[in-house]
Amino acid sequence: MKAELSGPADTSTMRIVHSALRRDLAHAQTALTEPPYPDRAQRAALSAHLGWLLGFLHHHHEAEDDYLYPMVRAANPGAAALLTDMAADHNAIQTAMAAAERAAELYGRSADARAELAAELGALSGVLLPHLRREEDDMMPVVSASITEQQWRDWEQTAAKPPPRELPFTANWLMDSLDAGDNAVVAALIRRGAGPVGRWIVTNILVRGYRKAMFRCWRLPQHSRLKFAPAGTASVHASAPPEAVWQVLTDVTRVGEWSHECHTAAWTAGSTHAAIGARFRGSNRAGSARWSRPCTIYYCNAPFEFGYRTRGGRLMRDSTEWYFALEPEDGGTRIIQRYRIRSLAVWADRLGWLIIRAHRDRRAALERDLERLAAIANREARPTGTPPALAQADQAGNPMTASSPQP
Numbered sequence: 001m002k003a004e005l006s007g008p009a010d011t012s013t014m015r016i017v018h019s020a021l022r023r024d025l026a027h028a029q030t031a032l033t034e035p036p037y038p039d040r041a042q043r044a045a046l047s048a049h050l051g052w053l054l055g056f057l058h059h060h061h062e063a064e065d066d067y068l069y070p071m072v073r074a075a076n077p078g079a080a081a082l083l084t085d086m087a088a089d090h091n092a093i094q095t096a097m098a099a100a101e102r103a104a105e106l107y108g109r110s111a112d113a114r115a116e117l118a119a120e121l122g123a124l125s126g127v128l129l130p131h132l133r134r135e136e137d138d139m140m141p142v143v144s145a146s147i148t149e150q151q152w153r154d155w156e157q158t159a160a161k162p163p164p165r166e167l168p169f170t171a172n173w174l175m176d177s178l179d180a181g182d183n184a185v186v187a188a189l190i191r192r193g194a195g196p197v198g199r200w201i202v203t204n205i206l207v208r209g210y211r212k213a214m215f216r217c218w219r220l221p222q223h224s225r226l227k228f229a230p231a232g233t234a235s236v237h238a239s240a241p242p243e244a245v246w247q248v249l250t251d252v253t254r255v256g257e258w259s260h261e262c263h264t265a266a267w268t269a270g271s272t273h274a275a276i277g278a279r280f281r282g283s284n285r286a287g288s289a290r291w292s293r294p295c296t297i298y299y300c301n302a303p304f305e306f307g308y309r310t311r312g313g314r315l316m317r318d319s320t321e322w323y324f325a326l327e328p329e330d331g332g333t334r335i336i337q338r339y340r341i342r343s344l345a346v347w348a349d350r351l352g353w354l355i356i357r358a359h360r361d362r363r364a365a366l367e368r369d370l371e372r373l374a375a376i377a378n379r380e381a382r383p384t385g386t387p388p389a390l391a392q393a394d395q396a397g398n399p400m401t402a403s404s405p406q407p
Contacts, residue, residue, distance in 0.1 A: 009152035011140040012185050013174075017060065018132040019182075020174050024053055025125055027218045032118040036299070036307055036323040036338060037111070045216035047108030050121075054101050056170070057128075059162065061090045067159035068143070076146035086139055089131040096124040157193055167194070168202045172210035175203065177222065219340050227353040227360075231340035234366035238333045238374030242326040244381035245333050246303035248373060249324060250274035252282070252295075258372035260365050261286050261358075268294065276300050282310070286356045299323065309342065316348040333377075335370050 031038055031046060038046055069083050103120040106113035143152075162170045174186045191199040215223035215230075224230045238245055248254060252265040252274070262282045271278035276297055283292040299307035304326050312318035319342040327334040352359060 005150040005153070006148050008144045009147050009149050011144050011152065012182070013156065013189060014140055015136055016174055016178065016182050016186060018136060019178075020176065021053070021057065021132065022129065023177065024049070025121060025128075027220075028121055029118060029125075031218065032114055032121070035305065035325065036321050036340065037114060039321070039342065040111075041342075042216060042219065043111060044108060045213070047104050049213070049217045050104040050117075051101065051108075052166075054097050054104070056162070057097060058094070060160070061093070063155070063159040065090060068155050071151060071155070072143055072146045076142065079142045079146065082139060082142060086131075086135065089127070089134070092127050093124070093131060096120070096127050100124045153192065156189065161193065168206040169210055169213075171202050172207045176210075176214070225346055226341065226344060226349045228341065228344070228349055229362070231338070232362055232366065233336065233338045234363060234370055235334060235336045236367060236370040236374055237329060238335055238377050240332060240374070240377035240381035242303045242328060242333045245326050245335060245373065245377040246306070248377050248380065249326075250300070250302075250306055252280045254376075255282065257376060259369050265295075274300050274302075274306065280308075286358050289356050293318075316345050318344045318348060333374075335374060337366055337370055339366075 028046065028050060031042070065087060069086060072079055073083055100117070100120040100123075103113060103117040107117045161167075171186065171190050175183055178186065187199060187203065190202055194202065211223045211225075214220070215225075219230055221230055248258070250273075252267065255265045256263045261284045263285060265280050265282040267273075267278070267280045269279040271280060274297060276299070278297045278300075279294060280297075281292055281294050284290070293310040293312060295308045295310050297306070297308045298321075299305055305324070306326075307321065307323040310318070310320045310322070321340050321342050323338045325334075325336040325338075327336065358365060
């Protein structure tokens, strides 16, 4: 053991830290730039997490500038030029971080700052990601050759160590989505700082709080307690233009013509057409299960974007968000459908998993829905002079059945 500690530093944790930073910056860009955009609850969680992430990055660079790199400089004067470059990178990154922090705070208060935050995070990534790669490829080999494993561990457990209250979250954040080898590296780091019992508590009990917090941010399957997929996407091409698809899609009374579950829908609360705030109720069936849900349109950008949210009762606490994008493509339309579960009681998820087997993997069924929607729009967009035989053949090849979203 003494020989190992007196040997070259193993800097694997630096790469793992960098991977976590890259991962969350990518998640944030996806959440901010791919609709449906975060609702109020997700926006608050995302803003708070980005604040934490940028604070972590500031502390990480401070630990390098004030402790690690001076130690390397003292042991290896030949590394001076590279260390100077690292310091210059940190200065540029700090400027971009300050702008991103301001944008994250604004976004926490108003959804109007979404585009600004996405732009600032893009600018930060532009200076940060090349630095991370250079640090891994050029700087870490120099660090490993300049200091011992004991010196590296001492740095990890002192200057680089996060505040005690953040240790469980930070440890699970580092271990998120790691392969077995890197997971063992972080587990060993936790064990050195908290002991074997502390490591077990962090990775088996406190991880639940981490996953819950990250699901509020990213809505990803790996953080969800649900058995049902918390989100999904389907996409098909229609030869009809977006305007024709829009006419069928946004007339909710016609949903039974193309949806595999929602057999009927009707406008409610005085609503008569698609508009932000308009309401309707959809009635669904899947096997022996029957249910209906009130829905509210939250996005209506004719003829390109349409979205609505379902709302269940207090018992099931279920809500699902549905979003459609109609993008011009090759003279027709690319129809994109996305859904995500905003909330669902765990007991209802487990019961639904047992009795609504079709919801275990909805991708094929949702794609067939869009194919039926496209077929209807194609027929109705066809010039009136289309030969009847062709119209009949088209209809025979594209039968219409019923459908709609899960609770």
